[in-house]
Amino acid sequence: MNRSTTKSLFLDALYQVLDNLGFRILLVLFLVPVALSFLIQFGEQEISFLWAWDVRYVDLIPDGLLRGSGGAPMPAGEAQLPPGFRDGLLQNIATLLIDSVADKFGLVFGIAAISFYVPQMLERGAADVVFSKPVSRAALFLSRYVAGLIFVGVLALVLVGGTSLGLAVSSQYFDAGLLWSIVTLVYGFAIFHAISCTIGVFTRNAIASILLTLVFMPVNCGLHAGWESIAAGDRQEADYYARNPEKSVPDADESPAYSMLRTGLTAYHVLAPKSRDATRMAKSWRKRFEATPEFRDADLGLDVLEPPPGFKREPRSSFEGEGLTWLAPHPEGSGEASWKLRSQDMEVIGSRSGMVKKLRKELSVDPVRGDISGRYTDRFEWVEDRGGEKRLRRRWVFQINSRILTLDYDAEATWARDVEQENNAQKFVASIRIEDALSQQMTGADYDAYFGWNEPWRFNAWFSILTTVGFIVFVLALGIGRLKRIDF
Amino acid sequence: MSTAETIVSVRDVTKVYGGRMFGGGGFRALEGISLEVGRGQVFGLLGPNGAGKTTLVKILLGLVGRTSGDAQLFGRPVGDAQARMRVGYLPEGHRLPQYLTGIQMLELFGMMCGRDRAYLRQRIPDLLEQVGMRDAAGRKIREYSKGMTQRIGLAQAMIHEPDLVILDEPTDGVDPVGRAAVRQIVQNLKERGTTVFLNSHLLQEVELICDRVVIMAKGKILREGSIAELTPRTGRYRFELEPAPPLLASLVGELGSNFEAFPNGFELQLSDAELDQCVDRLRNARISIRGITARRLNLEQAFIQLVRKEPA
Incomplete structure (x- = not known):
């Protein structure tokens, strides 16, 4: 494949994305928070709309809420903001945008918007034109896959990059770790898009491709969540007995059914894509960009x-x-x-x-x-x-x-x-x-406390990336293998 | 063995759809097809629906795998990227990428076939002019009418100046003016030395532009040859006379059969001996003969005769 051919495949993917109605809708939706981040200035004590209309945070938040926060008594007199209120607020807004809007809504909408790429390419008439060109079927299939990544990459860049820039310009707030969310959003999407493309090759039906992918998403998350709670429980138990050597570890008394479930979930966790880890990685990267604390006890969190x-x-x-x-x-x-x-x-x-x-x-x-x-x-x-x-x-x-x-x-x-x-x-x-295991447990995320780049394989981010990328490659290879055998 | 001048070479190709593993069952779309197409020829492929024409074309383009036999383009196995680089294809009932404009599509497909953008910027306006799509080329393909889609489809098949152009029903949905333009394009391609492989239901068109024709039915080749070879004489002759006398029927009518008079002459079914006698009688009667034409079956008639002979 020469340069011209490669370029044409990339351009084809780009044109396809730019013409996509779903892409345009999401782009407009995502431009709203970006525009707001430029138009609203978050000061230490007040929000300024369009540099003219100022509202103090204390006037927006009930007094009781302010007095109930923090650990030291509030000084006498007027209600005041707890220290670091503004940065906390902006972090929460960014998290809401990325975790809820981009990661969940954006992922589902994105899959729905581009799942038809591959089935459409394989339709009678369309396939004859495209596959008669001197380009391998694998390259054409991968170009559709890349089109999906461009779709999400551009949207993530607009939302996260644009909002970060807006906050930096108008509010002088910059969280470099936030930009990693662009990578992790694309990473999370890459998993489901690979599945959607391959289902598209096998079924040659856009609706089937969308539905099966959307069903796979929660099932996959649910199975991993099940395994994670078992793994976190095991680790908590192990930690407890390590801290209390005088106590003897009770004999394992697992029913065969539970034992089978545990083995099944472990096998699934090893082989299947770990989409939930994308958010954890983003969080971990964000932590790396935080200032070194005055004191840290990593074991205690x-x-x-x-x-x-x-x-x-x-x-x-x-x-x-x-x-x-x-x-x-x-x-x-x-x-x-x-x-x-x-x-x-x-x-x-x-x-x-x-x-x-x-x-x-x-x-x-x-x-x-x-x-x-x-x-x-x-x-x-x-x-x-x-x-x-x-x-x-x-x-x-x-x-x-x-x-x-x-x-x-x-x-x-x-x-x-x-x-x-x-x-x-x-x-x-x-x-x-x-941020210890208990605090994670309170937010339903105890596994998160153990997850990291230097942890044992069960909690290791590198293991997660390697097995997930392996899964993506396997799924895409499956799609390519099937595509090569199709008679158009 | 394919010669240097052979562009398409098909030897004993068989295609079975849906065959079970270890043989048996399935639908036999092609049964031992063999043919060759030389450089610069306009080659017509005819056959009723389900004859296997499209399957054969798709095998040549690597879109469908063959069950057995050998097929080559430019001396290379079909499916080879180098060979496909030299082929342009307009499929029947094609669906071009709806998200592109005509110009974008030509540019992308040209690049896919290895042409650079500088070349394409020069080539595209000329080509759009040829197919009559200059004014609509900036619009999205989804806005095109059937005829416009067909024209731009034809352009994409020729964008990279291929040595072999395979056209499957190129005039489908095109108006009579457009059809004439397509014929002209094929003619131009032929003059440039491009080989054209034409698959069409419009036999008149095939008759007008093809050098050689293959007629297929039920996955087999029934006949192959030039138009003249495929359209035999009917034994009927047309005489043009000056002047046409009255009572012609009594003069020559009993020589053959199916006598039919018209203002400047007549038509008659004659054997070779009867033809001589007929000419002698007209000469003796001092009637001036301006012309004698031996009537042939047209391609459509020949095709129908041939296909009807095939057992169901």
Whole structure:
């Protein structure tokens, strides 16, 4: 195949996409959020429409919602936004656009819009013209496959690239990791489009091709989800016994039916395309572009994104020992303010509720219910008289997996209750992120917690890519093999 | 063995559709077909519906696989990309890509056949002029009428100046003016030395433009030859006289049969001996003979006679 022929196949694919009504509809739909991203400016405190009409976030969001968020008490007075509100909002909007609009709606609509490419090429009359040209059947088939990838690639580029550019220009917000979604959207589509093309060759019927592909999508996702929950459960169990060597692993007592189901699902997971992993990979890539956190405990899934504003980390302090400590001098020079994040010794404190009960008794203070990164916490607050100085003390008690953590704040009371310091405290507590298996489980995504680029094969992104690409190649080869045997 | 001048060579080709594995069953579309087409010939393929003409054409283009036998184009096995590069094809009932304009389609198909864009930019306007599609070439093919689709289809078969053009019902849906234009195009191709393989139901057309014809029925070749060879004399003669006298029937009518008079002469069924006698009688009667034409079957009549003889 010479250059002219290759170019003609590419152009043919492009013309086919540009003429497609579904493509045009999606393009217009996707241009709407892109246009909005240019026209709406997301500021730190307000949204500006068309650079003229400003609305404050606090006026849009119910006061109760604002006060209920975060882990530290809100400063007195007017309701204020939690720290990082704007970036969180924009991240959520981007996620909604990519995960819901592009990934789910776009995928289904895209398949429906282009599943007829191959059957149409094989129609009597059309096939005679095209296949009589000096181009191999495989090349013509693959050109239709590539047409589908161009279809989705262009739309993903418009939606994700356009929105990113819009947000960067109008709101000075840029998330480089978001651009990886273009690749993962095309990757996810490549799987189902391969199936659609091959079904198209076998059935030579566009409706059959669309329906069978749309049926395959949820069935495939469902079977993988079943396997993933088994695999995640196995790993959680294994982790538990690894952490608790004194406990003996119970004998496996599986019914033959369950054993068969497990084997069947495992075989399916290995062989079939792992479309669900595309989103996980995008998420993982996005994480790579996030700033290095102030502190990370990967095993716990704990990130402290930023130090408390105005505080410096004590270099010798440790999370596992006396606690990770940040210090700040008071302006009046009366001692230091400190934050301390510590992993408690379970042997000593027993359970979280036990610890809370003990503190309640010692301090004669009732804890206030709060949350850190969506995790339930008990927050104690009291004032301590230390050498004639009133010190404001706060302690958060929370749990990650089987570990109890405490976060302590100790500062001169008047200084600490200043609005700026309270805001800083809010910001710091909000910068603590927990993404452990439990948090994934709460969102129905426990497998996600284990998924990564350096994990064992069951949770490994490279394994997922290799087997999925292998599946795509196999399916396309099947289609080509069938196409070569057709008498037109 | 194919010679250098042989463009199409088919030897004992058989095609069975839907045959079971290990032989047996299935529909036998072609039964041991053999033919050759030389360079520069306009070759006609005739036959009733289901004769296997389209199957044979599709085997030549690699669209259908043969069950047995050998078929070559330009001395290469059919299906070979190099050979197909030199072939242009207009299928019967074709469906051209609806998402393209006429110009886009010609450009893409020309490129698929190995021509570069610079060449095609020069070639396309001339070709559109030839097929009478210059004004509509910028419109999408889905907006074309049947006749326009046929014309642009013809153009795509010739876009890369192939050495062999295979036309399957090229005048299907084309008006009489368009039909004459198609005949002219075929004539031009022939003058340029291009081999034309024509599959048509319009026998008049075939008769007018083909050098050689094969008549097929039920997957077999019934006859092959030039138009003259395929259209035998009927034994009927047409005499043109100056002047045509009255009472001609009494003068020559009893010599043959089926006498039929017309203003300047007559027609009569005669044997060779009777023909001599007829001429003698007219001379003796001092009637001037301006012309004698031996009547032949036309291709359509010959075709119908031949096909009817085939057992059902």
